[in-house]
Amino acid sequence: MNCLEFRKKLLADPRAPTSDLRAHRDLCPECTVFAGRIERMEQALTEAVLIEPPEGLAARILLRRSLVDGPSVRAPPRRHFLALAASVATASIGLGAFLMWRRGEEVDSAVARELVAHLLGAHPPGLGAQVRRVPEADVVGLLARAGFGTRGSLGEVANGWPCEFRQQPIAHFLMAANPVTALVLPFDFVRRAQLFFGAGISGILAPCAHGTLALLTAFTGGREVDLEPLVERFQSAIISA
Amino acid sequence: MWNRETQFTALVKALSNDLYRYAFWLCRHREQAEDLVQETFARAWRAMDNLRDDRAARAWLLVTLRREHARLYERIRPAQTDIDPDSVPGLYRDLDSSTEAWALRRQLALLPIEYSEPLVLQVIGGYSGEEIASMLDLTPAAVTTRLFRARQQLRRALRADPEDLEVAAR
Known part of the structure; x- marks a missing residue:
């Protein structure tokens, strides 16, 4: 092997020099120096190639898989959430075109779009795997953080999060009994209950204390959860702080 | 299970x-x-x-x-090649990267894709020339040539001993 062959081979793959490369390097002082430089460049090259991936990449991949494809191992609370989340994901595609008020008023599409975006984007990664029963005291704490008090129970809550909507703290609950997501918002969006449906989602916005309650569930062609009893329960249980 | x-x-x-x-x-x-x-x-x-x-x-x-x-x-x-690598947020991993790595990252972003791709596969995946050839649907000889040229261009861009290969030709 001559020096040119040595250097060509080394540049093609410097990571594991073959026996003939090592033999030439040991005999040729100039190529020994060259090999040392290439080794240093290779270390720098490795460092250069290994850019930092975005934070939470793996969690976002897992979250997207659960939202789009649904769970492969069925567990009731998680199934409920994912059924809703998948519907909401579908809904978000054509939200502006499909959401409509059932009672003849035009949807506030900005609010609807933001609610869906919140549902899709504001959760901690790995949400579906974190389903549990939330103690009553935690529910009260989440509501208090959003500026609400309680005078009764909301019912069994499977999960809850301290979220923000339009830069204000809100309470975000996944109800245990039904596949319903509840958002308690400190905004006066509606003066009376407004049902809406379309594009895979059925929901209601209702006044609740000084703010608004948003309930969202999967639209299943008339077999969806009846939301109005849940609205009444939230309205009677939640008061202004 | x-x-x-x-x-x-x-x-x-x-x-x-x-x-x-x-x-x-x-x-x-x-x-x-x-x-x-x-x-x-x-x-x-x-x-x-x-x-x-x-x-x-x-x-x-x-x-x-x-x-x-x-x-x-x-x-x-x-x-693919008309970006300014300095303008990509977070392209450079951290301030502790060596000067060589910083410069290499910049030059790597400017390499033609046919050269950078096998190089990145080799560095990230630790694949052999034969394995990269199989993945990229190339001959092993073509991969060897591209890997050699990729590193050669990086070295030239860094002005690292351009006479090395001339030395070998003497």
């Missing part, structure tokens, strides 16, 4: 970072790179029954990502 979801989770945790790096050096765009990785894993989920061998899964994912990138390129033809 083999569990599809557990296996998928393990695959994502083990390989998503390297896939992202490969994607980034293919498209040189952070958001597109994440989209490519997401799409690749979406396909992987549908093909999980065939991805039980870790080494094979890694190669399958890289090849799938490459095909996704080709599809993306067909659709939108993103500019």
Whole structure:
């Protein structure tokens, strides 16, 4: 092997020099120096190639898989959430075109779009795997953080999060009994209950204390959860702080 | 018992970072790179029954990502070499990177894709010339030539001993 062959081979793959490369390097002082430089460049090259991936990449991949494809191992609370989340994901595609008020008023599409975006984007990664029963005291704490008090129970809550909507703290609950997501918002969006449906989602916005309650569930062609009893329960249980 | 979801989770945790790096050096765009990785894993989920061998899964994912990138390129033809690497947020990993790595990253972003791609595969995946040839549908000799030229261009760009090969020719 001559020096040119040595250097060509080394540049093609410097990571594991073959026996003939090592033999030439040991005999040729100039190529020994060259090999040392290439080794240093290779270390720098490795460092250069290994850019930092975005934070939470793996969690976002897992979250997207659960939202789009649904769970492969069925567990009731998680199934409920994912059924809703998948519907909401579908809904978000054509939200502006499909959401409509059932009672003849035009949807506030900005609010609807933001609610869906919140549902899709504001959760901690790995949400579906974190389903549990939330103690009553935690529910009260989440509501208090959003500026609400309680005078009764909301019912069994499977999960809850301290979220923000339009830069204000809100309470975000996944109800245990039904596949319903509840958002308690400190905004006066509606003066009376407004049902809406379309594009895979059925929901209601209702006044609740000084703010608004948003309930969202999967639209299943008339077999969806009846939301109005849940609205009444939230309205009677939640008061202004 | 083999569990599809557990296996998928393990695959994502083990390989998503390297896939992202490969994607980034293919498209040189952070958001597109994440989209490519997401799409690749979406396909992987549908093909999980065939991805039980870790080494094979890694190669399958890289090849799938490459095909996704080709599809993306067909659709939108993103500019690949006219970016200013200094303008890409977070392109340079941290302030502790060596000066050489910083300069190399800059030059790597400017290399023609046919040179940078096998190089990145070799560095990230530790693949041999034969394995890279199989993944890129090239001959092993072509891969060897591209790897040599890639490193040679990086060295030239860094002005590192341009006379080295001339020395060899004496």
